[in-house]
Amino acid sequence: MQGVDIKNRLLKSLPPEDLAIIVSHLERVPLSPRQVLHLKGLPMEDVFFVEDGLISVLAEIGGGDVVEVWLIGREGVVGLPVLLGGTTSPFRRMVAVGGHAFRLPAERFRALLNERPLFQRLMLRYAQAVAIQSGQAGACAGSHSLQQRLARWLLSAQYRLGRNELPLTHALLSRLLGTRRASVTVALGKFEAAGIIGQRRGVIVIADLERLEQMACNCHRIIRGAYEKIAVNLDP
Amino acid sequence: MPSFLFRVSDGSRVFRDDEAVELEDLRAAADYARQDAHDLICHEQAGAQNWSQWRIHICDETGRELCAIPVLDAVRSTVDRDRGEGP
Numbered sequence: 001m002q003g004v005d006i007k008n009r010l011l012k013s014l015p016p017e018d019l020a021i022i023v024s025h026l027e028r029v030p031l032s033p034r035q036v037l038h039l040k041g042l043p044m045e046d047v048f049f050v051e052d053g054l055i056s057v058l059a060e061i062g063g064g065d066v067v068e069v070w071l072i073g074r075e076g077v078v079g080l081p082v083l084l085g086g087t088t089s090p091f092r093r094m095v096a097v098g099g100h101a102f103r104l105p106a107e108r109f110r111a112l113l114n115e116r117p118l119f120q121r122l123m124l125r126y127a128q129a130v131a132i133q134s135g136q137a138g139a140c141a142g143s144h145s146l147q148q149r150l151a152r153w154l155l156s157a158q159y160r161l162g163r164n165e166l167p168l169t170h171a172l173l174s175r176l177l178g179t180r181r182a183s184v185t186v187a188l189g190k191f192e193a194a195g196i197i198g199q200r201r202g203v204i205v206i207a208d209l210e211r212l213e214q215m216a217c218n219c220h221r222i223i224r225g226a227y228e229k230i231a232v233n234l235d236p
Numbered sequence: 237m238p239s240f241l242f243r244v245s246d247g248s249r250v251f252r253d254d255e256a257v258e259l260e261d262l263r264a265a266a267d268y269a270r271q272d273a274h275d276l277i278c279h280e281q282a283g284a285q286n287w288s289q290w291r292i293h294i295c296d297e298t299g300r301e302l303c304a305i306p307v308l309d310a311v312r313s314t315v316d317r318d319r320g321e322g323p
Contacts, residue, residue: 146279170253181253182244182272182292183279189244189251201254 007162008049008102009075010126013231018116025112026102031055031095037078038093046103047079053099054161056172058092066092067175070133073160075227080130082106083113083123097167118235125234129226140219141178149177150187151215152223154197154206159224164206191215239297240265242272245304247289256297265294266305273310 006012011019031037031053038044040060048055054073058066069091072078078101081089087106104112113120140149153176157166170188174181188204191197196212198205206212213220239256242265259265269292277287290307 169255171255179279180272180275181255181257182242182251183275185242185253186244186246186251186276187279189249193249 006102007051007074008077009227010077010122010230011049011102013122013234015118015235018119021116022104022112022119025108026104029101029103031099031101033095033098035095036092037095038089038091040090040092041088043087044079044082044089044106046105047077047082047109048101048103049077050074050101050160051099052162053095053101054097054157056094056096058094059090067178068096068172069176070137071096071157071160071176073157074162075160076126076130077123079106079109080127082109083127096172097161122230122234125230129223129230132226133223136219136222140217144217144219146177146179146183147187147190147215148217148219150184151191151212152217152220153177154204155209155212155216155220156223158206158209159227164209166204166206167202168204169202240268240302241295241297241299242269243293243295244272244276245289245291245293247286250293262294262302266303269294269305270310273305273307276307277311 011022014022026049028051029048031048031050037048037055050073052074054071055078056068057070057072059069060066072093077083078093081087113123140152150173153173154166157168158164170181170184173188174184177184188197188199191212192199194211196206196208196215198207237258237260239258241256242253244251257268259268272292276290287308288306291304292307292310293304294302296302
């Protein structure tokens, strides 16, 4: 693992001595589309620090249906319940966009949290960012327009994936936004006509990041701010 | 089960989603389109403008159009059905 170029923002924020110890326990694993990392209700054996790709966190809404409630990319870790002292979750975690991650066994993760105080501090700040995101996203869903929320999700995906090419389907976005697919199709078509995005089969390409940010509600800045604060003054 | 493609037009532009939806038959596809029509209006996609121009086109999986439902008619027929009137 020596000299590996790490993209995960949490790992990158660690002081060198903490990073070196943690890296020695990490295993690089591929993430294949539709691969399930965690099933609802089953003990989580590993946590995953995402390098490339996006993981959907899926909640049940009845009738066997699930919807995406958020996406995890290189800004985070898959398996937050383990950090918070749990072992299971009511959500399924599945790969939405393929890539790779660093796997860390849950037992080892728990031990490292106890042994490395800065690592624990970093991870708890991450948990705080996720809590802020959940709260703000709830307020947003009830108050802001589809266009604002769609812009926010495209920006979020860009941040978490680390690139402007987003392999997200209209179907996935419609579940994330709680709308019918047609409404997402029309909203995306309007962004495309305005030159803010481009589309080709299965891929949305952000063409004008600045204008997309203007389309988003302030919830975007609040949530982004929470993630950006995680690493600030970690070891004062 | 057959697959259908749904496209939306506003009188000047066509909005396409190229991922097909599996539904029982054309009747089910028409119901699906009506629900889309409701949602489009809820999200004010036309900016409260000219809904009369908007249509949902139901196509087979090759893209061949099977029928087009005006968005306003779709909403009207659902209201009638909820009232116990109409087919």
